Amino acid sequence: MRPDILNPLFAETTALKGVGPALAKPLERLGLARAVDIAFHLPTGWIDRFPREELDMADAGRVIAITLTAVEYKLGGTRRSPIRVHATDAAGNHVSLVYFGGNSGWVKKLLPLGEKRRVSGKLEMYGQELQIVHPDYVVPPEEAEDHREREAIYPLSEGITSKRIAALAEQAIARAPELPEWIEPSVKARHGWPDWRDALKRIHADPADAKARERLAYDEIFANQLALLLVRGEARSKRGRPLAGDGRLRDRLDLPYAPTGAQARTIAEIEGDLAQQRPMLRLLQGDVGSGKTLVAAMALLMAAEAGAQGALLAPTEILARQHYETLSRMLAGVGVNLAILTGRDKGRAREGVLMGLADGSIDILIGTHAIFQEGVTYKSLGLAVVDEQHRFGVAQRMMLQAKAERPPHLLVMTATPIPRTLTLAQYGEMDVSRLDEMPPGRQPVETRVVSEERMDAVVDGLARHLSNGGQAYWVCPLVEESAKSDLAAAEDRAAVLAKRFGDRVGLVHGRMKGPAKDAVMERFASGKLGVLVATTVIEVGVDVPNATLIVIEHADRFGLAQLHQLRGRVGRGSGKSICLLLRGNALSETSRARLALMRETNDGFRIAEEDLRLRGAGELLGTRQSGEMEFRLATPDSLGALLPAANSDARLLVERDGGLEGERGQAARIALYLFERDAAVGLLRSG
Numbered sequence: 001m002r003p004d005i006l007n008p009l010f011a012e013t014t015a016l017k018g019v020g021p022a023l024a025k026p027l028e029r030l031g032l033a034r035a036v037d038i039a040f041h042l043p044t045g046w047i048d049r050f051p052r053e054e055l056d057m058a059d060a061g062r063v064i065a066i067t068l069t070a071v072e073y074k075l076g077g078t079r080r081s082p083i084r085v086h087a088t089d090a091a092g093n094h095v096s097l098v099y100f101g102g103n104s105g106w107v108k109k110l111l112p113l114g115e116k117r118r119v120s121g122k123l124e125m126y127g128q129e130l131q132i133v134h135p136d137y138v139v140p141p142e143e144a145e146d147h148r149e150r151e152a153i154y155p156l157s158e159g160i161t162s163k164r165i166a167a168l169a170e171q172a173i174a175r176a177p178e179l180p181e182w183i184e185p186s187v188k189a190r191h192g193w194p195d196w197r198d199a200l201k202r203i204h205a206d207p208a209d210a211k212a213r214e215r216l217a218y219d220e221i222f223a224n225q226l227a228l229l230l231v232r233g234e235a236r237s238k239r240g241r242p243l244a245g246d247g248r249l250r251d252r253l254d255l256p257y258a259p260t261g262a263q264a265r266t267i268a269e270i271e272g273d274l275a276q277q278r279p280m281l282r283l284l285q286g287d288v289g290s291g292k293t294l295v296a297a298m299a300l301l302m303a304a305e306a307g308a309q310g311a312l313l314a315p316t317e318i319l320a321r322q323h324y325e326t327l328s329r330m331l332a333g334v335g336v337n338l339a340i341l342t343g344r345d346k347g348r349a350r351e352g353v354l355m356g357l358a359d360g361s362i363d364i365l366i367g368t369h370a371i372f373q374e375g376v377t378y379k380s381l382g383l384a385v386v387d388e389q390h391r392f393g394v395a396q397r398m399m400l401q402a403k404a405e406r407p408p409h410l411l412v413m414t415a416t417p418i419p420r421t422l423t424l425a426q427y428g429e430m431d432v433s434r435l436d437e438m439p440p441g442r443q444p445v446e447t448r449v450v451s452e453e454r455m456d457a458v459v460d461g462l463a464r465h466l467s468n469g470g471q472a473y474w475v476c477p478l479v480e481e482s483a484k485s486d487l488a489a490a491e492d493r494a495a496v497l498a499k500r501f502g503d504r505v506g507l508v509h510g511r512m513k514g515p516a517k518d519a520v521m522e523r524f525a526s527g528k529l530g531v532l533v534a535t536t537v538i539e540v541g542v543d544v545p546n547a548t549l550i551v552i553e554h555a556d557r558f559g560l561a562q563l564h565q566l567r568g569r570v571g572r573g574s575g576k577s578i579c580l581l582l583r584g585n586a587l588s589e590t591s592r593a594r595l596a597l598m599r600e601t602n603d604g605f606r607i608a609e610e611d612l613r614l615r616g617a618g619e620l621l622g623t624r625q626s627g628e629m630e631f632r633l634a635t636p637d638s639l640g641a642l643l644p645a646a647n648s649d650a651r652l653l654v655e656r657d658g659g660l661e662g663e664r665g666q667a668a669r670i671a672l673y674l675f676e677r678d679a680a681v682g683l684l685r686s687g
Contacts, residue, residue: 002673008175009036009674016171026159027168036674039172039200040632041165042216043152043207047136049120051149055093055130065120065149067141068095070111075104085111087119095123096131097138110138118144152207169204176200179674180667183222184649193218217638218646220631220675225643226650226668227677232281232430233654238407240279243382245271245305250298252334260437263291267298269433270411274302274383280409285417286435287604288568289442292413293323295435296385297330299411304336304363308382312366315387317342318518322542323387324366331364341367341376344515372399380404386412415568416561417604419611419636436605444602445571447579449555449595458551458580459500465549466501466530472549473569474533477557493553494533504530508538536562538569548577555581555598556591560611563594564604571602 002010012034013019013027032038049065066089074084074096083104085097097119099107111117121135137147154165176197181188193215194202202212259267266284273280286292300310312327314320324340331338339353339362356362360379365371381404412430423432450458462472474497476489494507506520506529524532525542532538532547550570555563563581570577581595597610631639653659653668660669672678 002678003670005177005179006036006670006673008177009034009039009172011035011175013038013168016168019168023160023164026157029157030155030160035172035175038165038168039176041154041169042203042213042633043154043162043166045153046207047151047153049136049147049149049151053089054091055089055095055123057125057130059123060125060130061123063120063122063136065118065144065147067116068097068119069116070097070113072113073104073108083107087111094130096126096129097121097135098131098133100134116141118147120147150206150208152204166204173197173201173204179670180663182664182667182671183218184652184664187645187649191215191218214638214642217634218642219671220633221639221642221646222649223668223671223675223677224631225647226653227672229650229654230659236278238279239277240409241308241382241404241406242277243274243303243306243308243409245274245302247305249301249305249334249336253297253301253330254333255294257440259294260291260435260439262435262437263295263439266295266433266435269431270295270299271302273431274299274306274409279407280383280411281430282411283423283430283432284411284413284435285423285432285605286413286415287417287438288415288565289438289571290435291439292387292415292435293326294330296387296411296413297327299383299385300327300364301331301334301336303383303409306382308380309357309360309362309378310364310383310385311371311378311381312364312385312387313371314366314368316518317344317368317514318521318542319387320367327364327366336363337361338364338366341365341371343368343370345370372403376403378403381408383409383411386410416565417608419608434605442571443576445567445577445579447567447581447599447602449581449583449599452553452582452584455582458582459497461580462497462531462549462551463500466504469546470549471524471527471529471544471547472531472551473538473547473566474531475538475550475552475566476533476535477552477554489553490533490535497531497533501531505533506531507533509535536566538566544569549580550578551580551582553582554584555595556583560594560597560607561604563598564607567598567602568604 013024013032016035016038019027027033027038030041032041047063049063050059052059052064052066055066068087068089070085070087072086074086076082080101083099085099085107087095087097089095097111117138118141119132119135120137121132124131124133136151139147152162152166154162156162156165178195178197181195183193191211191214193199193211196215196219199212199215202209203216206212270280270282273282284292284295286295296312300312303310312323314323320340320342324338328338337356339356341350341353345353353362353365354376357365358377358379370376462474465472474493476493490507490509494505498505506524508517508520512520520529520532521542523529524547525544527546548570550566552558552563552566558566567579570579579598581598583591583595594611597607601607634642653664657664659665
């Protein structure tokens with residue numbers, strides 16, 4: 001239960017002065033539902049307003065604050081024409097204040113002739129004249145004190161300004177209590193960090209305060225590392241069931257090729273883990289097409305050889321059914337009983353599966369989250385394999401543990417290569433295996449970067465591809481922070497392509513219901529559709545060997561990791577596959593570098609590392625889909641710099657300072673709740 005001292009900070013935003021239903025909506029769009037969310041919504045930059053007494057051409061390009069007097073209005077001949085207000089400074093120097101699409105009456109009221117106003121904005125040269133377009137503020141001189149010379153810039157949503165967020169942050173911080181110190185004193189002193197509450201206050205007042213920003217990032221990383229250590233320690237303290245397979249089932253496998261060195265190494269690591277009484281907690285990272293399914297199959301067979309049941313959890317029903325078909329073919333004749341259970345299974349079929357799990361006649365169960373729901377009972381669950389792009393959190397692990405007398409072994413697989421810097425931060429309680437080799441016969445995807453000006457040629461190429469019996473994905477990006485624009489972009493592209501290819505074009509997007517989405521994917525997988533127009537919902541999808549072409553619009557808008565994940569959709573067969581990255585005309589240096597790297601390499605681990613370097617404080621893995629909480633205060637750069645120290649500090653607390661029971665431990669417990677890593681505390685209590 002959250003400590004009472006934090007309750008004021010976790011109040012809803014409507015508890016703040018001035019936040020009603022109208023303002024709550026843009027705050028919700030930013031994910032700011034509570035006072036703590038606003039306090040942790042840190043500024044990403046700032047505007048320095050240089051105070052000036054006189055205008056100077058040398059200040060062109062700077063944001064200045066200066067006292068001006070309006071002397072003349074220049075109104076255009078049409079409503080679209082800009083409104084220009086000629087003004088002078090104390091020395092008589094001239095500047096034009098320019099408003100586009102403004103109301104002349106409003107502008108005249110804002111800048112009455114002959115009256116002094118304090119004006120702030122970016123000074124620019126327009127020919128040989130100075131101008132300020134849309135000043136940041138225009139106020140009477142006596143009100144200028146309300147505007148700081150350094151103003152924080154926040155991530156915004158329509159309907160709210162940085163100034164409003166700054167005012168709300170001030171209220172939120174006023175609710176923040178003075179908290180006991182959780183950082184080891186020598187660490188804090190060595191870095192010269194302020195106290196937690198002081199750091200929060202300082203960073204909103206001065207976004208350039210590096211020590212304050214560093215302290216807050218460290219706090220969040222420390223809480224994360226402590227939570228992972230506690231979870232790992234709790235899991236390691238429990239006595240699981242050793243699963244020592246004798247190889248009799250694996251020997252019956254008839255594989256078309258020998259496992260790669262990476263697969264063999266990983267299988268040996270898993271076999272060693274399963275033989276221990278301590279439950280396995282292992283993360284398996286495998287690039288697209290690296291052979292994670294074979295590793296999972298071997299692990300499940302080891303459990304069956306030892307007389308235990310295994311379960312494989314997939315993120316979607318259609319992917320669960322594909323796993324079931326794949327494993328059914330792979331394990332045919334081996335002598336194990338496979339079953340599938342999803343939310344769609346009802347009646348006698350469901351009852352039959354439930355009975356088979358309870359009496360032990362089912363060796364391996366494949367399904368969605370339904371396999372861990374109430375009413376599903378296993379006779380002897382010994383191993384769970386989780387095939388998900390997003391993390392299998394503590395709450396899900398607690399559900400899983402409730403399905404067995406002893407904690408089952410756990411293998412989590414991800415197809416998203418994670419930079420080494422972030423692996424410890426996100427999966428620090430797990431041992432890690434990497435499949436960094438491709439099975440024989442798997443061909444790299446040929447990647448080309450094409451200007452969107454050549455759209456007609458791309459569509460002609462798509463027509464040739466379809467006429468040769470191929471299938472293709474066409475991916476439309478999230479153009480703006482809006483699900484509506486995401487959907488509209490995909491719908492518009494599908495409509496354009498349908499004019500050329502008729503009913504061979506299908507559409508899937510994130511706002512479709514699961515069954516409807518699955519139905520379209522099944523039509524594509526069966527070959528009834530030639531082109532699947534999609535948003536990024538296909539990052540995790542079914543294997544369609546005939547789909548050997550993918551076109552990604554506005555590729556420069558995607559992160560590298562996301563582009564690589566999408567490209568993997570067509571890298572499933574042994575034939576030649578092509579990925580076309582359509583780019584806009586004006587590319588930033590970073591976008592240019594990203595697309596060039598995609599063309600150069602198919603190595604997902606190299607791409608992940610480079611994505612982290614290039615994108616800086618951007619979204620860590622290209623997109624937020626999982627609903628899991630990301631780091632809010634720590635950036636990828638600060639993770640790399642501070643994580644080793646935070647990990648050492650957390651270990652010191654657990655191993656030397658008595659964990660959560662000592663004086664510093666009580667402070668650290670509050671930090672876990674403050675940064676919402678408190679599931680670790682709940683897990684300890686549940687044990």
